[in-house]
């Protein structure tokens with residue numbers, strides 16, 4: 637395990653930025669995040685604002701791996717990447733998907749579609765999924781409900797949406813017991829992927845042990861880093877999909893390192909979300925082209941860090957958060 641660098645050493649290179657989104661995603665219109673650099677490279681610390689200090693400690697562990705340890709060996713130099721579609725109206729679908737540069741090769745790849753958004757109906761979900769199927773007849777379509785349905789709603793919705801052909805359904809319901817119930821009711825007709833049941837659980841392996849999912853979604857930052865995510869996949873013994881957390885290109889590079897190091901990579905990775913942002917802190921940005929990304933390092937650009945610097949009160953908030961979360965991590969290491 638990593639020996640924590642002194643807090644002052646982290647603070648010395650810390651920047652807080654606020655990056656505007658092109659399209660609202662999980663309620664976020666302005667993505668605030670912190671980056672810093674250590675001897676091994678640039679690192680991102682970007683738990684969502686509402687996350688507790690305890691939950692955020694894993695995100696800090698991931699950032700410190702990136703900055704002070706570096707990533708494990710890659711076994712591939714290119715990874716397939718899915719497009720990610722927020723819960724937009726059917727009319728907005730072509731415009732949002734155009735940003736993902738799927739190209740003619742990528743057009744046969746995967747699109748992840750958000751469903752079960754608060755305040756929206758199953759009819760709206762079906763219209764959005766139908767619009768993607770119409771636009772991209774060959775693409776794989778996966779949906780993500782972020783636990784927004786109960787068991788009955790999920791079974792009904794997945795039976796209905798499966799007419800469009802689903803690669804899998806991500807976190808249709810909130811709990812492991814509900815995931816198991818949905819999976820058993822659908823009897824293999826739709827594969828079930830666990831996301832929140834892995835990254836927000838006290839035991840990330842419990843969902844696999846319960847036989848409640850067909851595959852796991854793994855994200856480097858919420859799981860405590862690339863090495864920890866690799867261990868979880870190895871221990872779970874289930875196929876894994878690599879995804880991310882609405883990061884800048886620096887944070888996405890941790891997901892890219894995870895995708896590059898996994899022994900098997902059977903699914904396109906959810907690493908394309910910089911395409912949903914109107915700004916970034918690296919140039920060129922880590923975005924997909926023709927359905928994938930070359931594995932590479934990312935370095936933050938001083939001009940962009942200055943251009944998108946967060947206001948002083950928000951910078952102070954993030955510095956305070958870093959200090960508190962560092963103390964949580966130091967306590968856990970002791």
Ligand SMILES: O=C(O)CCC(=O)C1=CC=C[C@@H](O)[C@@H]1C(=O)O
Nearest residue numbers: 662720748879880881882906909
């Ligand atoms: O997996 C993808 O295609 C992109 C990442 C993504 O969907 C998410 C990123 C950040 C927060 C989450 O609400 C969301 C997810 O639930 O998987």
Ligand SMILES: [Mg+2]
Nearest residue numbers: 780806807831
């Ligand atoms: Mg998800």
